Amino acid sequence: MxxxxxxxxxxxxxxxxxxxxxxxxxxxxxxxxxxxxxxxxxxxxxxxxxxxxxxxxxxxxxxxxxxxxxxxxxxxxxxxxxxxxxxxxxxxxxxxxxxxxxxxxxxxxxxxxxxxxxxxxxxxxxxxxxxxxxxxxxxxxxxxxxxxxxxxxxxxxxxxxxxxxxxxxxxxxxxxxxxxxxxxxxxxxxxxxxxxxxxxxxxxxxxxxxxxxxxxxxxxxxxxxxxxxxxxxxxxxxxxxxxxLRPDPRRTGPEDLPTVTAAELLAAPGPVVVDVREPDERAAGAVPGSVHVPLAQVLADPSGLPPGPVVLHCARGSRSAQALRAVLSTGRTDVVHLEGGFAAWRAAGGPVG
Structure with missing residues (x-):
């Protein structure tokens, strides 16, 4: 892994x-x-x-x-x-x-x-x-x-x-x-x-x-x-x-969520990037121009994100997926999350602020 x-x-x-x-x-x-x-x-x-x-x-x-x-x-x-x-x-x-x-x-x-x-x-x-x-x-x-x-x-x-x-x-x-x-x-x-x-x-x-x-x-x-x-x-x-131990094929897995890869985001800048990590994580490096809205704040008010299109990201993608589920439950359709999170962004050569 x-x-x-x-x-x-x-x-x-x-x-x-x-x-x-x-x-x-x-x-x-x-x-x-x-x-x-x-x-x-x-x-x-x-x-x-x-x-x-x-x-x-x-x-x-x-x-x-x-x-x-x-x-x-x-x-x-x-x-x-x-x-x-x-x-x-x-x-x-x-x-x-x-x-x-x-x-x-x-x-x-x-x-x-x-x-x-x-x-x-x-x-x-x-x-x-x-x-x-x-x-x-x-x-x-x-x-x-x-x-x-x-x-x-x-x-x-x-x-x-x-x-x-x-x-x-x-x-x-x-x-x-x-x-x-x-x-x-x-x-x-x-x-x-x-x-x-x-x-x-x-x-x-x-x-x-x-x-x-x-x-x-x-x-x-x-x-x-x-x-x-x-x-x-x-x-x-x-x-x-x-x-x-193998996954039971009869078990329903997590739903598919709309994602964007780091390469796609780098090639087509424009969406508002929202960082749902904690402040200490962001202080160690962030996507330039991104907006900081911690996960707990998103979960407390999923309708409070900036107008879209929006790309959510965390460290690896797990917390941004959780945030995305909450936002999609409000009816928004212009929000995705970054596959692999900030780690994938750095691996793809994305700038770090």
């Missing part, structure tokens, strides 16, 4: 020292570390999987980390949720998580979403993130995350644990998704929860470490991601098996 995130500013001397072991890796290097620092990753759940994942994302230098969880820390969590300590019992998990990340690296921005994901709230919560790590522990939330991210065009890393077993995969709206792996939820009560069946803490760490490794690979473009593959971990036998 193409890297999810464009590189941010040049590294400082302090950052080169902190991330020196990453800089030694040819597959990451300085450019990859700048991508990590510019990235925005949302973690669903600050529990058994979210706890180690949040720490390793922060340690890797993911610049902005969102955490969504409506729960509080309980004593029974501490056996596996290593983000939290005894003094955090009774605190909101998002607050405990933010403090833990700050102790590790105060330069990392943590966005706290102290709420439960619902059909109404999820599109707002996921907006603006490049990647999502789903460590939720209910089928309801997993299917919700799947459906919202397919609609938003955002890739995600999924993990699940129970007893001594774990599963990990990478999903993308254009490829296999969670509904290809599990088309329908099991009957209520047929699958026990961790609270009913138990889970070994080390299994959470093993699965979460794979999830973070996949996140780093997706952000930097290193290696081969787990797209179309599911890893199955059996800690008792200490084995990892790989299962192939």
């Amino acid at each position: 193409r890297p999810l995130v464009e590189p941010g500013p040049e590294l400082t001397d302090a950052q080169r020292e902190r991330y020196s072991r990453h800089l030694l890796l040819p597959e990451v290097g300085e450019t990859g570390q700048r991508r990590l620092l510019a990235s925005r990753v949302l973690v669903v759940g600050a529990g058994g999987l979210g706890s180690p994942a949040l720490l390793y994302l922060a340690a890797a230098g993911v610049g902005t980390i969102g955490v969504v969880d409506d729960d509080v820390v309980e004593t029974s969590n501490l056996q596996r949720q290593v983000l939290h300590g005894s003094t955090d019992v009774g605190r909101a998990k998002v607050d405990s998580a933010a403090d833990a990340v700050a102790r590790l690296d105060p330069a990392i921005t943590v966005v706290r979403h102290h709420e439960r994901l619902t059909r109404d709230s999820a599109p707002r919560v996921v907006a603006g993130y490049d990647l999502v790590l789903d460590g939720s522990d209910t089928f309801e939330t997993r299917y919700l995350v799947n459906d919202v991210l397919v609609a938003a065009g955002t890739p995600w890393v999924w993990g699940a644990v129970l007893r001594f077993d774990g599963h990990v995969s990478v999903f993308d709206p254009a490829g296999p998704t969670y509904r290809d792996l599990f088309p329908t939820a099991p009957p209520p009560g047929s699958v026990p929860s961790c609270g009913e069946a138990g889970v070994l803490g080390g299994v959470c760490a093993a699965v979460a470490s794979v999830m973070v490794t996949e996140a780093v690979k997706l952000i930097t473009g290193a290696g081969r991601p787990l797209l179309g593959r599911v890893l199955v971990h059996d800690a008792l036998a200490m084995t990892w098996r790989e299962l192939p």
